[in-house]
Each structure stands twice: as C-alpha cells, then as structure tokens.
Amino acid sequence: MDGNHLKPLSELLPGERGVIRKMKVRGPIRRRLMDMGFVSGTPVELEKEAPLGDPVDILVKGCHVSIRKEEAQNVLIEVTS
C-alpha cells in the first residue's frame, strides 16, 4: 500500500467514502475507536459535520459515530468515491 494515496478522515467532504487503512491514533481512544468499528479494512463515510463544523458524524459498520476532527485526523483512509 502506497502511503501517498492515504488521506486523514478529517479531510473527507460530507458524503465522501473511503476505507480505513491505518490507525495512527494512540492511547485509550484507539481502543475505543476499535470497539466502535474503526479497524483497518472497514469502509467509512463522512456523513456530515456538526453545525459548528466539529465534530463529524462517521458512518461505520452501519452505525453513526461522532468523533472530533482532531481524532479523525489520525485515521488514515483510502478514498473510494
């Protein structure tokens, strides 16, 4: 996998989709994100941003999960559409 194709999840536009390729997140939040379905190989979609621009609503494994952009920044994805 060429790292150049990867893009932080936080930079997706609403409605854009991709597949998680790398979890750069560290610490306890990494485990929490994994528990919520953020593991590599999982397709995700950035559903929308909150009215004030942060956090974002991510569709993962059929669930809506809200995370802040500062965390989404460390989830690298390969854009599919």
Add this chain to the structure above:
Amino acid sequence: MGKTSYTLCIAGNPNSGKTTLFNALTGAKQHVGNWPGVTVEKKEGKVEYEGLTFNLIDLPGIYSLTAYSMEEVVSRDFILKERPHAVINIVDATNLERNLYLTTQLLELGVPMILVLNMMDEAEKKGFRIKIPYLEKLLGVPVIPMVASRGEGTGTLLRKIREIVEGEVTVVPRTPKYRKEIEAALRNIETALEKHLSRAFLDLYPSRWLALKLLEQDEEILRKCRKEAGADSALFSALNSEIERITKILGDDPETLIADQRYGFASGAFKEAVKVTIQDRISLTDQIDKVLTSRILGIPFFILIIWGSFQLTFTLGEIPMHWIESGFNLMGNLFSQWITVPWLRSLVVDGIIGGVGSVLVFLPNILILFLIIALLEDTGYMARAAFISDRVMHFFGLHGKSFIPMVIGFGCNVPAVMATRVLENNKDRVITILVVTLMSCSARLPIYVLFAGAFFPKHAGNVVFSLYLLGIVLAIIMARIFRIVLFPGESAPFVMELPPYRLPTFKGLMIHMWDRGAMYVQKAGTVILAGSMIIWFLSSYPAHPSYSMNYDRLLQQETARHKAALAGIAQFVKISPDRLAAYPPFQACEKVLAAYRKESSERLKKQCALGDVAQKRDTALHAIEKRYPGTLKPFRAYRREMERHEAAVEELLSKKAAEKAAKSYAGRLGRTVAPVLRPLGFDWRNTIALISGLVAKEIVVGTMGVIYQVGEAKNESQKLMENLRKHMTPLTAYVFMVFSLIYLPCIATIGVIKRELNSWKWTIFSASYTTVLAWIVSFIFYQGGRLFGLG
C-alpha cells in the same frame, strides 16, 4: 428439588434495547443500586417463571469488554466472579455486525449465553433476512428473535432460560480462532500462566481469556497478575517477548490484530447468516437528522427544544404546585389545631411541615423536567445535543456529553451530579461536577422570585434570567480555568454513537422519571427534614430571651387603652361596649366597606380608575346615615380605633418576634459571621438566611420569613416583601441573589459529590471554591454597583 433461584444478567451495547428488555421482564419489581466501590448504576429485578425465580441483573451498556471504562470492568467482573447461570446478550438486529463484536468477546468468557436479536421488525424493514438456525450454529448459542418494546419474544426467551438453567440444554459457545502466530503465542502464555500463578487465581479466570487479555495489554488484568506473581516475574518477560515477536512478524501490535480478527469473526457470521435484500435505503433517522443536525437548522432547533423543555417544565408544573402548596397549608392548619403543646406545635407546623412542604412544592417541576430529559434521552436527541454542543463545550474545556448534566442541573444539582456518569473520562467528570453546581437549580428559583418580585417587579423576568445567565457564564469560565490549572494537557476524546431515533416506551419513560424523582424526594425526606428541624431549633431557641422592652406589659397597656376608647364610642351611640361589633348600623357600614375593598382591588388589578366605585360607597354610606341618623361619625371613629389597635398590636408582636430571632442561636451565629459578609452589603439577617441555605437553598426564603417576622399576617408574601424593602436596597437584593446562586451547593449535593467522586479532597474543594467565588463575584457586583451610584 434443586435450587429454584437463578442468577441471570443482560449484556449489550448502549441503545440495543437492554433496559427495555429488562423492564419488559421485571416490570416494576426493580431495585436500583450501585456496583460496590464504583459509581456505575446497578439494576436488579426478579422474574417468577414456572415456579423458578430468576434474579436478573441489568449490566451497564458497553461496546466491548476491555478496561476502557468502569462499565466494562464492572460487566466482565460480574460475569467472571458471579458466574451467572446464563448471560442474555441483547443485540440490535438492525446493527448486527457491530453488535456482534461484543458478542464475540462474551463468547470468549465461556459462560452459557443466549443471543437476543432485538428490533427484528425494524431489521426486516431494513431488508435483513436473518437465518436464525444458521447463526445458532455459527455462534454455538441459542438465538431468539424479539421486539422488546412490544414484549414479543420474551416468552420464548424465558422458556429457553429455563431449559438452560435446568440443564435440559447445554450451551457450548464457539469462539474465534486467531491467526496461527497469535494462537501459538496464546498457548505459550497459557503455559507460563500455569507456571507462575497460583491455582486459586487461575481458577477465577478461563486461562485462554486471561492469556488473550495479557496479549492485549489489558491494564486491569496486567495489574492483577503483577500483584499476584510479582512485577518482575518471568511471566511478563515471556509475555513481552511474545508481543514483540508478533509485532515483528505481523507488523501490528497484538491488540489491534486481535480486534481485527474479532471483527472478522463478527462480520463473517453476519455475512453468512444474514441476507440483505434492500441496499442503501435512506432511513427515517437520516431524514430526521437532515433537519435536526443540519448546518442551518441544527442550532435553532437545539435552542428551541431546550427552551421548550423549560417552558413546559415551569408552566405545566405550576398547576399541581398550587395544589401541593394548599395541601401543606391545610395540613399545617390541622396540626396546629390538634397539637396543644406550643413547642411541639411549632416544631411540627413550622419546622417539619413548613420545611418539607417548601421542598415538595417543586416536585411537579422536577418530575416534568426529568420526564422531558428521559424523553430526550430515549428518543436519541440527547446524543445529538451533545454532537451539536461539543464544539462550544470543548472550547471551554468541557465535553459534549457534559451538556446533559448541565441541563439537568437546572432542575436539581443532585441528579445532575449523578448524570455525569455518562462521561467516561475522570477529568471530564471532575470538571463537570465542579461547575454543574453553578447551574441555577430550581431550589434557587424561590429566592429569585421573592427578591425580584419585591425589588424589581416590572423586570422580574429579566432579573431572574440574568441570574441563570450569570450561572452559565461562570460555569464556562470556571471550566476553562479548571481545565488549564487542574488538568493541563490533553483533553479527553469525544467518541459517541448517534443512535437511531426511536419512539420511547411509556413504561421506560415512567421508570426513568421516577428513579430520578425518587432521589429528590429522598433528599426532601432525609437531609432537608433534618436540616429544617435544626434551623427551626436554632431560630426558635432560647424560647424566652431577655427582651429590651417588656412587650407583654406594653401589650396590656395597649389593650387597656383600646378598651377605654371603645367605651367612649359606645357611650356616644348608647349601647354597651361589648356589643359594638354587633351594632346593626355599624354592621351595615362594614358591609359596604367590605364590598368597596373587594371591588377596588379588582379594579386595581385591571388598572381601571376607581372614581365611580368610591362614589358608590359614599352613596351607600349616606343611605345608612339617612336610615340611622348619627351613625357615620361614631362609625368612622370606631373604624379608626380598630385599625390603630390592630397596627399597634402587630407592631409590638413583630418587634418581639424580631428581637427573639435576633437573640436566638441562629441570630447570634449570623451576627458572628456577618462581618465577613459586610463588604457585600449583607446584614446579620441576610447572613442567617444564607447559613440556613446551606441545608437547602429553598430554606432561605422560609428563614427570611421567620427573621423578618411576617407573623400571622394574612398576606404573607406581600408582608415579607414590604419588610425586605425596608431593610435592603435593590442593589443588596440583587447581590443577595447572586450570592445565593453561587455559594456552596446544598448539603444533599455535597453528599452526592462525595459519593460520586469518592474523594473528600474534591468534595471539600467544590464546597470551598464556590463559596469563595460567591464572595468575590458578590463583592464586585456590590462595590461596582456603589461606584455607579446604585444602592
């Protein structure tokens, strides 16, 4: 006969319908408590089924069985230590894949399990065809379809539970097999475990699970093993070399690899057992969210919903409030007739009924507020509220989820502190608890109503609103300061599920509302009852202080003067003095005056001119004069005398009572502390009221009533307001409200903070910082106000 009582537990993701199932099975037979040592709620209930008793425990909603949160640790400890006869794992069938991740981990615990597929109706609508027998084979556990909100499937579930606990069916859960490198590592660790840990310890946990947890570097299990084997045991060097080896070969740490494979197992089971017939249908939730969390309408709706909740709480709550108020008044009157011993009568009527009544009056408000909060939570809007407000909350050093306790804080700080349990991170919890007490709870409202009504009658609404606003602003400032000073560094992450919108069940709402309402009643019944009695005692004793004047003699003198005056009037109209009140011409005049008073006060209310009403009165009086000549002159003298006497007696009684209050224990205490509060413009009376407010802020108003000796006046609150205006300026009144808002939350809140944070340090900090802050802010307001020539 074997034993007929079995322990069961329900485990599942938040929003999977866990509580709905629990309510459906147990009905009202529930007991809410706490898990020992932690502040996670523990719900227990009993189910009677075919002669068997099932003790049902509702485990907290969790996503995983790691050591990420207290909830997760509590859940897995319960299953491992208590060894329930069966675990009921409830999953949201519309969201099966993600939910099965927890199922995988539960299977690894190796206990008998039943999988409940909840919300089957919605899953079918979503186009999921779930092959249940196939899923049963894949997981090795019975699978039961259900619609918990309608109670569908509970019968089958109970039958299956009976079959399992009675041993008619054996359940052998199937667990995921990991990649061969990990399996090899697990085997090596298991061997090391046998070597380095005691039998007794190993018997507590399934050895494969223990090895998995060590490989995952689970802090909780690592800590336990270190304690058992010693931190320098060869076990850990063996473990670390396994972890290093795996990381080197597979290029990722074991924790991630294990999670990946659990998801692999879950999604494998999902793909094999579920056929999805409809693709990508836009759900109702998405459609609602298009409006409620949209960029443009999201915030207006958010504000509208919060504002509407408050409007509803206070307008709807006002009606039963009046009933309760009159109920307590009636009770007070009855008791004061029954009890003849004066001190006991005073204790019961003024102390107990008065004190508890003043608190229970707010019960309707509180119940409505909790009902609305339950509604917002159960529909799924609360999560959206956190989603919308996180940006702002995060900026101020809080968390989107802090928003929920903050809102509850407006109702009552006690459940608000308890509601901080939704926050997973301890730092967030501490900060939220510290500032949540600045949310102006409904107990402070009576203080505002009294003072704003007395001093700012035309702007009462704005004044009260300004206090709520001040509380919010202070909370924000303090949160930011605490985040910087107390917990510098990284803030806690915000990862939260936005569950689908759902129609809540009536039963669920009621149970939710009552659980919290009961806490408030409990506070009224215990802390406030005791507090009211203490305040009553302090302000009523010593019963006979040495007065500066002989009030009793002055009263006698006044009575004698009054009698003589009446005798003079009686002589004039030529009847005996004691029959003056029943003298027909006088009675006729009194009737006219009474009618005039009634009519004119109605006019005043409607703000109409009084001209013709006064004329009507004069015409009627002249008619009487015509019928009984020579009546009006003595009647006017009689009226004047009666009024003069009443006023004189009341003044003497009030003076006596006020002096008694000043010389009571409470008065002495107030005078001692008063110098500290003098720079804020408060006198000893204000000080006493504030001290009594430590018990519960509601009490402040009642204490004011006692100190300012409203006495037996007919229109109590009017009288109190008049007296307040005599002793305070609008500026001191406002500063008094500001101080009441900020200083130490009531004893009940302090007690709950201690219980929730389990730390005296934070409890004392909370109590003292609020009081210091109250002093500083009040000082600024008072001295600033004086600079601008107010007060």
